[in-house]
Amino acid sequence: MNIIIPMAGRGTRLRPHTLTVPKPLIPIAGKPIVQRLVEDIAKVYDGEISQIGFIIDRDFGAQIEADLKQIAAAVGSEGVIFYQDEKLGTAHAILCAADLLEGNVTVAYADTLFKADFNLDASKDAIIWVQQVDDPSAFGVVTVNDHGIITEFVEKPKKFVSDLAIIGIYYFRDGANLKAELQYLIDEDIRKGMEYQLTDALENMKKKGLEFVPGQVSEWLDCGNKDATVYTNKRYLEYLSNEKLIHDSVQLKNSVIVPPVFLDENVTIENCIIGPHVSVGKGSAIKNSIIQNTIIQTHSELNNIHLKNSMIGNYVTFEGTISDVSLGDYNNIQ
Known part of the structure; x- marks a missing residue:
């Protein structure tokens, strides 16, 4: 076929x-x-x-x-x-x-x-x-x-x-x-x-x-x-909840993961609550944040945010408190 x-x-x-x-x-x-x-x-x-x-x-x-x-x-x-x-x-x-x-x-x-x-x-x-x-x-x-x-x-x-x-x-x-x-x-x-x-x-x-x-x-x-x-x-994420969704290279520091959550390679999570229903692309770093029901793509840096029902693109730098956003690639918001 x-x-x-x-x-x-x-x-x-x-x-x-x-x-x-x-x-x-x-x-x-x-x-x-x-x-x-x-x-x-x-x-x-x-x-x-x-x-x-x-x-x-x-x-x-x-x-x-x-x-x-x-x-x-x-x-x-x-x-x-x-x-x-x-x-x-x-x-x-x-x-x-x-x-x-x-x-x-x-x-x-x-x-x-x-x-x-x-x-x-x-x-x-x-x-x-x-x-x-x-x-x-x-x-x-x-x-x-x-x-x-x-x-x-x-x-x-x-x-x-x-x-x-x-x-x-x-x-x-x-x-x-x-x-x-x-x-x-x-x-x-x-x-x-x-x-x-x-x-x-x-x-x-x-x-x-x-x-x-x-x-x-x-x-x-x-x-x-x-x-x-x-x-x-x-x-x-719910369909795949019985599969391995967190890469071995992920660094978790003082954080809670609420499954199902996908974390790609070289992701760093520090002082966060992540999940449920969150996907994070490779090389992204999240600190001091609460993230739910959100897609975060690659090489983005997020700090001090409470996000839900959101999409974050590639190479985004985002520091703030907004709770429902849709940010494309290469945005820098502080």
């Missing part, structure tokens, strides 16, 4: 953290969002993942491209970089990785994570992963008949038709079929607004007889904004 991950967006809802780092590389419990996504897909697929295509903006840079290839290598796959130079919608983004649209293909958007307790059934024509939601009017949803087959795709329904929201992960048994339908939209200039939409291609495939079935996840986790990302970090 090949995996295609569109991730060329700028992540504006997660600024200032995405001004220097693409959103899919923001860490969740010590690993980038996109790495968590790749690992979660690998867990539910009982087979070889041949190639992973990352569709990115051309200006992301060589280091990020190398990091993405390493993420693919970690699950035994080859990472391939594709560029989306114009932001022309979901269908256009996927078609940028046309070379990988053959055989079994999974398409997954890099701002959504999930938990599932099933194996992907590669014999199905197509699977659209969904989750029940309380307010379906904010999402694209699917309707399902008595045989468990998807009958309709509805974008942000004003009246209730279904509570099964599309979470942004799709499986196709024949990637070439999807490729042809995406190309048809481009060739015929079929757009909604100014963009080519994947749902239009799915509708055409369904009309031609392909059977789409829902794959329901046990939990859907969003990383769209600061609060959602902090919550996702909390849930992953």
Whole structure:
């Protein structure tokens, strides 16, 4: 199977953290969002993942491209970089990785994570992963008949038709079929607004007889904004609570750790209460502080703070008493 991950967006809802780092590389419990996504897909697929295509903006840079290839290598796959130079919608983004649209293909958007307790059934024509939601009017949803087959795709329904929201992960048994339908939209200039939409291609495939079935996840986790990302970090720390989350090189001095907490290598904690639900990146130092439900990235120095429900970027120096903040990279606040 090949995996295609569109991730060329700028992540504006997660600024200032995405001004220097693409959103899919923001860490969740010590690993980038996109790495968590790749690992979660690998867990539910009982087979070889041949190639992973990352569709990115051309200006992301060589280091990020190398990091993405390493993420693919970690699950035994080859990472391939594709560029989306114009932001022309979901269908256009996927078609940028046309070379990988053959055989079994999974398409997954890099701002959504999930938990599932099933194996992907590669014999199905197509699977659209969904989750029940309380307010379906904010999402694209699917309707399902008595045989468990998807009958309709509805974008942000004003009246209730279904509570099964599309979470942004799709499986196709024949990637070439999807490729042809995406190309048809481009060739015929079929757009909604100014963009080519994947749902239009799915509708055409369904009309031609392909059977789409829902794959329901046990939990859907969003990383769209600061609060959602902090919550996702909390849930992953809870999933991983039985694993070793504190690196051997961590220095703890006169401090209390309230698990689950992730502390990366060369972290220093002095005169603090840390946790629960805190992730601290490598090389960061925290003194005289109380930190709860917060993501702190690498090489940051925090002193005399009480933080909760917060995100702190890389190379931040922060001394104060604010309790709910979102600071991007290289801030210096005293």
